[in-house]
Amino acid sequence: MQRPQRILHRKLWLILAPVIIAVLVSALLNRPEWPVMKTLPNVEFNSHPAR
């Protein structure tokens, strides 16, 4: 690559990489609950045998 394109390439990835990762993480954090989570016992409820 010639110099202007190398610099453009570096700048593009400095911007794109955090944006893509942020979008992906936010999509995964806001998605509906994973089915496997629903089947886990409620820890607080089961933590005390006297309950």
Place this chain on the structure above:
Amino acid sequence: MSVSYKAVDWNAFKKRYDKVLICGLVFFFTAFITAGILLHPNLTIEILLMRASALAAILLLHLILAIGPLARINRMWIPLLYNRRHLGVTMFLLALTHSMLAILTYHVGGGVHPVVSVFTTDAGFRMSSFPFQAFGFAALVILFIMAATSHDFWLKNLTAPVWKTLHMGVYFAYALLIVHVAFGILQSETSPVYSLLLVSGVIAVSGLHLFSGWSQRNLDNDVSGNEENGEYIAVCPVSDLTENVPLGANIGGERVAILLYDRDKVSCVSGVCQHQNGPLAEGQFKFGCLTCPWHGYQYKPHDGTSPEPFTEKIPTFDIKIVNGEVLVRNRPNPPGTPVEAARITLN
């Protein structure tokens, strides 16, 4: 190379490359659909094909994006770079198959035109109605433009710098596809495997590009400093040169390749290949020519021209040796200009 127009300039390596690609895809589709039929018997063949083509396309896109930086970091990846455009066109065809199947399955038969339906089915900004299909469509348009202009005909007519800049559109297509997948299938997928795969892929591709850009930044430091245009610049001591191994430097803002050959001759040419702007300073000296590591384009070191019958030319640089230092003029000569090689004193 460029001596005449051919649809595809086939050679044994390209044929082997494409055979491996096709066999890999046949194996992938067979394995995916067989597993799908066994594990999810309620899914139709159209849905399985849609998912297989989508997964194959996104995996191939990650591979395509990783090849460039991997080849800069380690030469063992260079053979994969050689025919990367065939991977790109195959990836576009897989994405096209996926989109056609999605339109036929979900958007045909309603009162709205199928393509319009792609943009109106999900048109909100809540997670449940995010318009992820529009992002996929936009990515497909970019990939189409790139696949359509991937031939050497376009590379030659647009010139390598314009072609390269145009093909950086793949990075935007990648970002759009990540949105398409993350807000599409991953919102309803019950297994976390695909999410983990995508997160790993994004981190790997981003990390590789950032690392390769960072590791190459020194080569963009101009050694000519504040010297006036046309001055000779001290680049390195003669002792840094190894016979038949090009040395890269940056002079006047552009990369050059300095080569010691024929025992005592030293020449300097542009370090940027005319074909796809490949790094000539990372190439080899073969058959009396500096050979690009990407696609094998060759240039004679004393005048920067390709051997007959090829017609490519790269700029040359005036060069001399003074007190054991290699000095190069910080202004390139027009492409193909013969320059007398400097000579080192042999002991």
